[in-house]
Amino acid sequence: xxxxxxxxxxxxxxxxxxxxxxxxxxxxxxxxxxxxxxxxxxxxxxxxxxxxxxxxxxxxxxxxxxxxxxxxxxxxxxxxxxxxxxxxxxxxxxxxxxxxxxxxxxxxxxxxxxxxxxxxxxxxxxxxxxxxxxxxxxxxxxxxxxxxxxxxxxxxxxxxxxxxxxxxxxxxxxxxxxxxxxxxxxxxxxxxxxxxxxxxxxxxxxxxxxxxxxxxxxxxxxxxxxxxxxxxxxx
Amino acid sequence: xxxxxxxxxxxxxxxxxxxxxxxxxxxxxxxxxxxxxxxxxxxxxxxxxxxxxxxxxxxxxxxxxxxxxxxxxxxxxxxxxxxxxxxxxxxxxxxxxxxxxxxxxxxxxxxxxxxxxxx
Numbered sequence: 001x002x003x004x005x006x007x008x009x010x011x012x013x014x015x016x017x018x019x020x021x022x023x024x025x026x027x028x029x030x031x032x033x034x035x036x037x038x039x040x041x042x043x044x045x046x047x048x049x050x051x052x053x054x055x056x057x058x059x060x061x062x063x064x065x066x067x068x069x070x071x072x073x074x075x076x077x078x079x080x081x082x083x084x085x086x087x088x089x090x091x092x093x094x095x096x097x098x099x100x101x102x103x104x105x106x107x108x109x110x111x112x113x114x115x116x117x118x119x120x121x122x123x124x125x126x127x128x129x130x131x132x133x134x135x136x137x138x139x140x141x142x143x144x145x146x147x148x149x150x151x152x153x154x155x156x157x158x159x160x161x162x163x164x165x166x167x168x169x170x171x172x173x174x175x176x177x178x179x180x181x182x183x184x185x186x187x188x189x190x191x192x193x194x195x196x197x198x199x200x201x202x203x204x205x206x207x208x209x210x211x212x213x214x215x216x217x218x219x220x221x222x223x224x225x226x227x228x229x230x231x232x233x234x235x
Numbered sequence: 236x237x238x239x240x241x242x243x244x245x246x247x248x249x250x251x252x253x254x255x256x257x258x259x260x261x262x263x264x265x266x267x268x269x270x271x272x273x274x275x276x277x278x279x280x281x282x283x284x285x286x287x288x289x290x291x292x293x294x295x296x297x298x299x300x301x302x303x304x305x306x307x308x309x310x311x312x313x314x315x316x317x318x319x320x321x322x323x324x325x326x327x328x329x330x331x332x333x334x335x336x337x338x339x340x341x342x343x344x345x346x347x348x349x350x351x352x353x354x
Contacts, residue, residue, distance in 0.1 A: 161315040194247075197239050201247035202311075230248045 002026050002082065004036060006048060007090040009097050017097065019088075020045075026078065033066050033081060033089065034073035037101075050101035057214060060149030064101055065090040070151040070212040092154035094163065107163040108150045108170070114193075115167060115175040120186035136182035143177035143222060145215050146170060152209035152219055158202040165198035169209035169219030172200060176222035179229060191226075191233050200226055239314070241334055243307045254307045257300035264297035291352050298348040302341045309337050 001023045009017035022040050034055055041048050050073075053059040057075035064073050066081045067088050081087060095103035121130065153159045153168035167175065175194065178184050194200045200223060209219040243250050271284065284290055315321075317330040 158315070161318070161321065164320075197242045197245075197247040197250055197311075198314075199247065201251050202315075227248075227251070231252070234248055 002036065002078070003086045004040065005086065005088045006037075006040065006100070007097075008048070008100050010099055011097070030077050030079045032074055033064070033071075033076045033078065033087065034062055036078070036087065037073060037089070048101075049099045058147065060147035063092050063149040063151045063154070063214075065093055065154075070155045072149055072151065072214045075214060092150055094154045094160040095150070103154075105150060108148075108153055108168070111153070111163070111167045111171040112148065112174065114199075115171050115178070116186070116190065117174045117178065119178065119181065119184050120189075121183055122185060130183045132182050139180045139182070140177060142217055143173060143180065146173055146177075146217060147215060149214060151212045151214055152217075155208040155212045156203075157206070157208070158204065162198055162202055166202035167194070167199045169203070169223070172203070172226060173217060173219040173222045176226050179226065187229075188233070191230055194226060195230055195234075200230070241331075242310055243303055250307050253303050257304040257307075260296055260300035261304060264293060264300075267293070285352065294348065294352055298345050302345050305341055306337065310334070 002025075004022045004024050005019045006022065007017060008014075008020045022044050024036055024039055024044075026036070032055075034052055037048065037050055037052075050064070051061040052074065053061040055062075055074045057072050060072065062073040063070060066073065066076055067083060067086075069081075070092060071081075073089075078087070089101065091097050091101045091103045095105065095107065098104050148170060150170060152173075153170045156166075156169055158166050159168040175190065179187055179190055184190075203220070203223045205220055205223075207220045210217075210221075213219070239245060243253065271281075276284075285294070313330050313333060317326050317333065319326045322329060
């Protein structure tokens with residue numbers, strides 16, 4: 001029997017959050033953490049609330065704090081998470097809890113919106129599409145794969161302390177995705193908006209984001225590239 | 236853009252660059268002083284060393300680096316932990332008070348060093 005401890009909080013009825021214990025029979029199978037949550041919901045307590053959608057690490061809905069480390073419940077196997085037969089599941093840290101494991105992502109999305117995550121090109125559109133050389137296209141690898149699950153930003157202390165002013169690793173990875181795009185013409189305007197003491201420079205390079213990214217991306221490296229671009233623009 | 240009137244240069248890139256350059260100056264200064272102390276000094280040689288114009292300039296550079304480095308570092312810490320978000324409305328009182336205390340301390344240090352060198 002697997003000991004599972006789940007963060008429970010219903011703001012409408014509870015004065016404070018609490019951890020609720022469940023005994024889950026996994027029959028020795030190496031299930032995913034999401035499977036365990038589904039079993040709890042089906043067999044123990046239908047009121048346990050969490051987000052999930054694709055259950056295969058593509059949609060980014062079920063970002064959770066699993067035994068202290070952020071990750072996607074659907075692609076985190078028990079063998080990689082369980083310690084001493086215990087599984088502790090909490091919502092992503094640093095964001096307001098809506099209910100149980102569901103957090104309010106508004107601050108996260110506001111930062112994403114701030115970096116203007118769309119191609120900006122005012123030249124007349126060609127008949128078919130804006131072409132890139134294979135080399136220019138390769139510069140977007142490791143950037144475009146982000147699914148905005150928020151595992152990285154909510155593992156970042158700088159984002160915890162300044163979620164309204166520090167763009168956070170997810171937003172900055174996407175900022176660099178457009179800065180690095182050969183088809184985008186707003187490089188200077190984009191950099192000008194990042195040149196303050198908070199948006200980029202609250203990153204102190206501790207790499208929690210790299211440690212938790214379920215897609216194996218490296219926001220710290222992207223932030224380093226943004227710094228280099230800011231430096232060469234100013235120097 | 237987020238503007239911060241109390242940040243050292245009011246610009247993230249400048250602050251970041253100053254923080255790094257000042258750390259190199261401080262490293263060079265403390266290594267130099269460390270070597271002097273390890274290789275043996277007495278009052279006469281210490282006084283003679285600090286009477287040279289080059290050493291006066293180096294010390295002045297070091298105190299400048301120290302003041303800017305300390306201010307950028309502490310400003311970052313204060314705006315991380317002593318905020319309305321972290322402490323409630325009292326944060327907006329505690330932070331400016333501590334910032335003023337740090338600025339005054341650093342200015343006193345700088346004046347003191349200049350007075351010691353040129354006094």
